[in-house]
Amino acid sequence: MWxxxxxxxxxxxxxxxxxxxxxxxGELRADLATLYEVHRxxxxxxxxxxxxxxxxxxxxxxxxxxxxxxVHARRGGYCYEQNSLLAAALERIGFEVSGRGARNxxxxxxxxxxxxxxxxxxxxxxxxxxxxGFGYQGPREPVPLGRPGVEVRQGEWTYRVREEEDGxxxxxLLREGTWRDLYAFSPQRYHPVDYVLLNHYxxxxxxxxxxxRVIVQRxxxxxRLALVGRELTRLLPDGRVERESVAAxxxxxxxxxxxxxxxxxxxxxELVRIQRAGx
Numbered sequence: 001m002w003x004x005x006x007x008x009x010x011x012x013x014x015x016x017x018x019x020x021x022x023x024x025x026g027e028l029r030a031d032l033a034t035l036y037e038v039h040r041x042x043x044x045x046x047x048x049x050x051x052x053x054x055x056x057x058x059x060x061x062x063x064x065x066x067x068x069x070x071v072h073a074r075r076g077g078y079c080y081e082q083n084s085l086l087a088a089a090l091e092r093i094g095f096e097v098s099g100r101g102a103r104n105x106x107x108x109x110x111x112x113x114x115x116x117x118x119x120x121x122x123x124x125x126x127x128x129x130x131x132x133g134f135g136y137q138g139p140r141e142p143v144p145l146g147r148p149g150v151e152v153r154q155g156e157w158t159y160r161v162r163e164e165e166d167g168x169x170x171x172x173l174l175r176e177g178t179w180r181d182l183y184a185f186s187p188q189r190y191h192p193v194d195y196v197l198l199n200h201y202x203x204x205x206x207x208x209x210x211x212x213r214v215i216v217q218r219x220x221x222x223x224r225l226a227l228v229g230r231e232l233t234r235l236l237p238d239g240r241v242e243r244e245s246v247a248a249x250x251x252x253x254x255x256x257x258x259x260x261x262x263x264x265x266x267x268x269x270e271l272v273r274i275q276r277a278g279x
Contacts, residue, residue: 001085002192003063003099004091008071012089015071016041030094032123032142035063038093039130042086047076047259048059048135048217050210054274055267059203061196063088076261078210079117080199084192086132087119096122097130099190101198104111105170105181106137115202116183118193120145129161129171135217136224136235137173137182145169156237157223176239214251214275216259225258232258248275 013019013028017106018041052059052069059081060066066085069075077085087097102116119130121142128142140154148163151174158174170184202208209215213229224235227246232254234242246254252268255261263271 002087002091004088004093006063007067007085007088007092009072009092011087012067012085013038015074016045028093030090030123032128034093035090035095035123035128035130035142038089039086039132040140042082042089042132043138043140043219046070046080046082046085047146047261048082048133048134048138048215049076049259050078050215051075051261051263051267051271052077053203053210054214055270059199061192061199074260074262076216076259077133078202078215079131080195080202082133083117083119083131084195086130090119090121092129098122099192100188101190101193101194102183104183106183112240113201114185115198115208116185116186117190117198118183129169131171134182134218135215135235136226138219139171140219142222143171148231152240157221157224213278214271216255216261218259227254227259229278248272251275 018037030273061080061084066077066081067082070077070081072086090097098120100118100120101114102118103114104112104116119131121128121130127145130142130144131138143152143161144150145157145161148161150160154161160172160179162170162172164170167187168184171182172179173182202210204211215228217226226233230246232244232246251272252263
């Protein structure tokens with residue numbers, strides 16, 4: 001389903017820093033230990049970003065296009081790219097992977113459309129939420145789905161999944177002693193073709209958050225970073241939030257230093273021009 005047979009698995013594993021079968025680490029098994037290792041390594045290595053949308057380029061979701069961008073060009077991407085790549089890699093390793101569509105709940109009480117892509121991976125009969133594409137508040141590791149209410153510590157951050165009526169599951173993050181909903185999803189399975197439609201909205205619709213401003217984010221075991229527009233936010237486990245303004249002339253340096261993103265000279269110049277135009 002996820003075209004895992006088309007993925008250069010060795011190149012992907014090298015990109016995220018995992019020693020695969022050809023790297024002397026022996027054969028990767030489709031077990032929980034491998035799932036944890038790959039998920040943690042992916043979220044550490046591949047930055048969440050929407051820069052191609054701002055540069056006016058289509059966001060392609062076929063495996064080879066994602067591989068060229070996120071693996072070989074060492075760029076990042078947003079949820080459809082990130083989780084499609086992760087799904088292809090996990091499928092290639094031998095995992096059972098299915099998709100889900102989620103509603104973002106970080107924007108208050110308003111009902112949002114299903115625009116977020118997540119994965120459910122089944123290991124020894126138990127389902128696990130895997131998500132490499134929710135940005136700086138997203139999980140670093142898989143989260144168990146078959147045990148709602150169980151608290152999962154990831155670095156300095158704690159997650160849990162709670163269940164609502166009609167089988168709706170909600171991923172929650174503990175911040176300052178309060179559980180905060182991140183997103184909710186139903187049992188309905190989503191397929192790659194469904195993500196093509198959601199991706200079209202997210203990358204082209206004038207109301208999409210991704211079409212009008214820079215969004216670059218990275219989760220961490222400790223501090224978590226988000227650059228949205230011209231504001232760089234650092235979220236700390238103790239509840240503090242540090243903010244600083246990033247001028248257009250500082251943008252490329254911040255992308256490199258804080259997020260490990262290096263653009264070509266042409267793309268960098270165009271992105272700075274776009275950022276200045278908004279001043």
